[in-house]
Amino acid sequence: MSRKQQLHRPGPQPGPPADDTGCGILHVDMDAFFVSVELLERPELRGRPVVVGGAGPRGVVSAASYEARGFGVHSAMPMTRARRLCPQAVVLPPDHGKYSRVSAAVFEIFRSVTPLVEGLSLDEAFLDVAGARRRLGRPAVIAQLIRDQVRDQQGITCSVGVASTKFVAKLASTRCKPDGLLVVPADGVVDFLHPLPVAALWGVGERTEQTLTRLGLRTVGQLAQVPPDTLQRELGNALGAHLHALAWGRDPREVDPHTPDKSIGAEETFDTDIDDPEVIRRELLRLAEKVGARLRESGNAGRTVSVKLRMANFKTITRARTLSEPTDLARVIYITARELYEAAGLERVRLRLVGVRVENLSPAGEAPRQLAFDEPDNGWREAEQAMDQVAHRFGRGAVRPAALVRRAADGDGRDGRGRGQ
Known part of the structure; x- marks a missing residue:
């Protein structure tokens, strides 16, 4: 690795890992995502080869731990071959609902940093953080903040590439896995790219790699020296021009945040585990206020309210209720979330994290105007809209429910709360 690239591993860092000037693009990729989520409930399997996938004769590997990858196991491999390569591997069935819930929480962390989030899959996304610099700091500092929040709030790790373009950021995250942070300075892109094999370029599949190898082109640097018209003649106009541009970092x-929100939520990880129901209820109120404000800001309303309750041992349960009509009112969200929490029977169980989410979204203008628990909702709607206006002018903490004001007056206002969204 050249002196213009620096790899950051976990641990305190006095400053940005490298010169991140002009590097406003992040690629965040969860490490062995499906396996990592499973290990939250099966911590005794940490350090062992673990495979997630179908166990039947036609089963396919969905994900493999890094220990299993050391035996040659990888995703999309037939499970029968994976078992031959690593007979001692523990095979777990996939639970896509669980992965989706964790993914949604991770993406909420992303969107708390910037609205410019382009999801590529459940476990990876591009972020444009150029507009967040004044609020949160340099891109490398933001990348570390995201890594910390993902680890603290979800108990899993991610790798982040920081660069001036999407292509280079994605390559960087791949090359610092697992659990790393790699900054590729804008003036170091060519030094970073040219030693890499040509297969690292987007668009180079097995057949294209064979063609390039036949031409004696094995590294990105060798390909970069070939005139574009020669590449176009050998590979076709579009692919030849595309690969030549990428070889020079162009x-x-x-970042295109084209995917509409499927849900809006917020959650809080406590600094210390909490078993006081009143503290939990106040936290649910705070989160409901945040979710309601985000719904109104986005112009959406939702029919399904859910709560997430994570215990000290990382065991997580979710409870949901679908309302008769969509809502964007924090009052409705809070009362529903509180009832779900109370019905879960965890009022004396120590909780590490609580979350509130609204799903089944639709444009608020298309939703019927609902009555809130047999009372006219106009007064509540006007009150919450007034709170939105005050918050927009003076900041979100300028106005809040009386219960939350009393909590702040009683102490430091945190009640054991930690990082949140």
Whole structure:
């Protein structure tokens, strides 16, 4: 690795890992995501080869731990072959609902940093953090903040590439796995790219790699020295021009937050585990206020309210209720979330994390105006809209429910709360 690239591993860092000037693009990739989520409930399997996938004769590997990868096991491999390569591996069936819930929470962390989030899958996304610099600091500092929040709130790790383009950021995250942070300075892109094999370029599949090898082109640097018209003649106009541009680090694509929100939520990880029901209820109120404000800001309303309750041992349960009509009112969200919490029977169980989420979203203008628990909702709606206006002018903490004001007056206002969204 050249002196223009620095790899950051876990641990305190006095400053940005490298010169991140002009590097406003992050690629965040969860480490062995499905396996990592499973290990939250099966911590005794940490350090052992673990495979997630179908166990039947036609089963396929969905994910493999890094220990299993050391035996040659990888995703999309037939499970029968994976068992031959690593007979001691523990095979777990996939639980996509569980992965989706963790993914949604991780993406909430992303969106708390910037609205410019382009999800590629459940476990990876591009972020444009250029607009967040004044609020949160340099891109490398933001990347570390995201890594810390993902670890603290979800108990899993991610790797982050920081660069000036999407292509280079994605390559960087791949090369610092697992649990790393790699900054590729804008003036170090060519030094970073040219030693890499040509297969690292987007668009180079097995057949294209064979063609390039036949031409004696094994590294990105060798390909970069070939005239574009020669590549176009050998590979076709579009692919030849595309690979030549990438070989020199040119990638004009912007982060495109094209995927509409499927849900809006917020959650809080406590600094110390909490078993006081009143503290939990106040936290649910705070989160409901946040979710309601985000719904109104986005112009959405939702029919399904859910709570997430994570215990000290990382065991997590969720409870949900679908309302008769969509809502964007924090009062409705809170009362529903509180009832779900009370019905879960965990009022004396120590909790590490609580979350509130609203799903089944639709544009608020298309939703019927609901009555809130047999009372006219106009007064509550007007009150919450007034709170939105005050918050927009003076900040979200300028106005809040009386219960939350009393909590702040009683102490430091945290009640054991830690990092949240």
